[in-house]
Amino acid sequence: MIMLCQKCGAVAVISNFNGTFCADHFKENFEKIVLETIEKYGMIEEGERIAVANSGGKDSLSLLYILSKYFGDKNDIVSITIDEGIHGYRDKTIGTMKKYCEMWGVDYVVYSYKDFAGLGMDDIVKKESGIPCASCGVLRRHLINAGAIEQRADKLLTAHNMDDEAESVLMNIFQKDYEKLLRSGPISGIEAKEGFVPRVKPFIFVSEKETMLFSILNGIDALHTPCPYSGFGFRGVLAKVVKQLESDVPGSKKKIIDASIFVKNAHSGDRVVSARAKLLNCSECGSPSSRTVCEACAIKSRVSGQISKG
Numbered sequence: 027m028i029m030l031c032q033k034c035g036a037v038a039v040i041s042n043f044n045g046t047f048c049a050d051h052f053k054e055n056f057e058k059i060v061l062e063t064i065e066k067y068g069m070i071e072e073g074e075r076i077a078v079a080n081s082g083g084k085d086s087l088s089l090l091y092i093l094s095k096y097f098g099d100k101n102d103i104v105s106i107t108i109d110e111g112i113h114g115y116r117d118k119t120i121g122t123m124k125k126y127c128e129m130w131g132v133d134y135v136v137y138s139y140k141d142f143a144g145l146g147m148d149d150i151v152k153k154e155s156g157i158p159c160a161s162c163g164v165l166r167r168h169l170i171n172a173g174a175i176e177q178r179a180d181k182l183l184t185a186h187n188m189d190d191e192a193e194s195v196l197m198n199i200f201q202k203d204y205e206k207l208l209r210s211g212p213i214s215g216i217e218a219k220e221g222f223v224p225r226v227k228p229f230i231f232v233s234e235k236e237t238m239l240f241s242i243l244n245g246i247d248a249l250h251t252p253c254p255y256s257g258f259g260f261r262g263v264l265a266k267v268v269k270q271l272e273s274d275v276p277g278s279k280k281k282i283i284d285a286s287i288f289v290k291n292a293h294s295g296d297r298v299v300s301a302r303a304k305l306l307n308c309s310e311c312g313s314p315s316s317r318t319v320c321e322a323c324a325i326k327s328r329v330s331g332q333i334s335k336g
């Protein structure tokens with residue numbers, strides 16, 4: 027059955043809970059949702075210097091495209107890429123990232139695990155126990171925040187989409203990490219504490235599939251190269267659950283996210299959230315940390331063969 031665009035009657039390219047649209051009206055509606063999210067949550071103020079976490083994949087390039095289109099003349103934009111040191115994966119996407127930053131006139135910087143810890147992920151996985159994503163996630167969060175500070179950014183924008191966020195909410199519930207649950211949402215991180223750049227997610231209300239389509243319709247040629255270490259652990263299980271749930275009950279991902287935002291708002295003044303105030307500063311790098319040595323510096327000490335003080 028041919029579906030028709032709800033706005034103009036042309037042949038539709040997508041039909042989901044956000045509507046049924048032809049290519050042009052889908053792009054228009056996608057940008058509208060993202061711009062409304064930015065506006066509603068005060069994600070970008072005029073004159074702010076904004077850093078965009080840019081993996082060189084379809085999600086972050088689509089975000090950078092919209093930002094350079096609508097905010098390029100009002101805000102300084104810098105693209106930050108983290109090079110995990112994963113052969114055949116990140117080396118390819120860094121080339122794509124550079125191509126589009128140059129095309130759209132956006133400054134870019136790259137920070138690497140090798141420069142920080144002396145080793146890239148391909149060597150770290152041989153030294154660290156546990157699933158690769160655990161240490162990789164700690165190092166990435168650390169480097170991206172440190173990079174945003176070095177770049178004097180007021181906000182750090184990430185292209186986390188609705189699928190990513192719904193998985194994270196469920197992950198925090200299953201791991202009983204309620205503090206992290208209350209720090210998630212459209213504006214995450216520890217906003218008030220010096221040493222953290224507020225992280226915001228303009229794509230939180232668009233899905234992975236919509237973002238993929240948006241990138242294709244805008245001619246963004248980002249190869250989907252999966253990380254060889256992905257799919258391990260519980261997040262891989264939850265990713266499948268979330269996709270199945272959305273297929274059985276359309277709108278499920280948004281309901282999960284709406285529920286988490288409601289809970290976050292209802293607990294905004296609580297003890298769990300105010301635990302932020304008790305943070306120390308890492309004795310190695312100075313970053314805010316709940317321990318004397320932050321997790322990233324502890325990994326660095328372990329993989330480089332030095333004894334962690336933490």
Ligand code: SF4
Nearest residue numbers: 158159162253255256
């Ligand atoms: S999938 Fe895991 S190991 Fe690969 S880049 Fe992502 S967090 Fe790192």
Ligand SMILES: [Zn+2]
Nearest residue numbers: 031034048051
């Ligand atoms: Zn149309």
Ligand SMILES: [Zn+2]
Nearest residue numbers: 308311320323
């Ligand atoms: Zn540290």
